[in-house]
Amino acid sequence: MTILARPLHPLFAAELAGLDLHAPADAARIAEVKRLMDIHAVAVVHHDRTLTDAEHIAFSDRLGPIERRPILKVSGATDALRVPHHEIIDQSNLDETGAIYRDDDRRLFFKRANRQWHTDMSFHPVRATYSLLSAHEVPPDGAAPTEFADMRAAYDALPAAMKARLDGLVAAHSYWHSRVLGGGPAPTEEELRSRPPACHRLVHTHPGSGRKALYLASHIAGIVGMAEAGARSLLAELTAFATDRRFVYSHAWRVGDVVIWDNLATMHRATPFDDCNVRRDMRRTTCREAEVPV
Numbered sequence: 001m002t003i004l005a006r007p008l009h010p011l012f013a014a015e016l017a018g019l020d021l022h023a024p025a026d027a028a029r030i031a032e033v034k035r036l037m038d039i040h041a042v043a044v045v046h047h048d049r050t051l052t053d054a055e056h057i058a059f060s061d062r063l064g065p066i067e068r069r070p071i072l073k074v075s076g077a078t079d080a081l082r083v084p085h086h087e088i089i090d091q092s093n094l095d096e097t098g099a100i101y102r103d104d105d106r107r108l109f110f111k112r113a114n115r116q117w118h119t120d121m122s123f124h125p126v127r128a129t130y131s132l133l134s135a136h137e138v139p140p141d142g143a144a145p146t147e148f149a150d151m152r153a154a155y156d157a158l159p160a161a162m163k164a165r166l167d168g169l170v171a172a173h174s175y176w177h178s179r180v181l182g183g184g185p186a187p188t189e190e191e192l193r194s195r196p197p198a199c200h201r202l203v204h205t206h207p208g209s210g211r212k213a214l215y216l217a218s219h220i221a222g223i224v225g226m227a228e229a230g231a232r233s234l235l236a237e238l239t240a241f242a243t244d245r246r247f248v249y250s251h252a253w254r255v256g257d258v259v260i261w262d263n264l265a266t267m268h269r270a271t272p273f274d275d276c277n278v279r280r281d282m283r284r285t286t287c288r289e290a291e292v293p294v
């Protein structure tokens, strides 16, 4: 079946009708999805039935290279996994028994940090390309939407003087920086060692479209060669500009939805909900710029 892209926002984001991620995808179909992703950057795929973990992994693997990760060490957490796949990041508010986290669980604080604007995996030298988030259980009435901001359109709209100022600037991204900013506890030595910072240009050329884009995230701890106060104020100004409502698409989830976004062309954030009382089961796979050995 032909895939029909129905725009969801004037600048980016589209619903892909005629794409069923339950079904195996051949090379032509994958090429078509990538072509549409290069145009729209965010793709919403509705399903009546939730994707199984195996289907989710299989499709992501075809987009590839999929991230297969060692499990992040969060002190105090057990090694048991609710979702027993190294390709799937459990983005729920549920512990390994399937119960809602206790409100003093460190993992809950770390998850709340995702409510800041960010790109996935920018704290790693090999950046994330696509993230695929699958909705298994969602809060009622469209609560807890995920918001996306168009980093290509935001760059295009920057004043020429700001574009010149950003030219060549390099930012240091740290996972732990955004966790602490989000109200989480200071990382332990072991946690710090598990994810050291990574450096990336603040403006890059999006590989699939050739368009320039901001590469911003709350993970940014500093700008190379710039004093801390100056870097903080520049980053705050850029983030406020790039997340203005005119650049933002907000997705209200239904069970069975899969949203694919391109981390090299967008930022995103989760939004608050009653996460100590209401269940939300979301599962994510991630593709990378290159294969990363585990």
Ligand SMILES: [Fe+2]
Residues within 6 Å of the ligand: 114, 118, 119, 120, 268
């Ligand atoms: Fe994220």
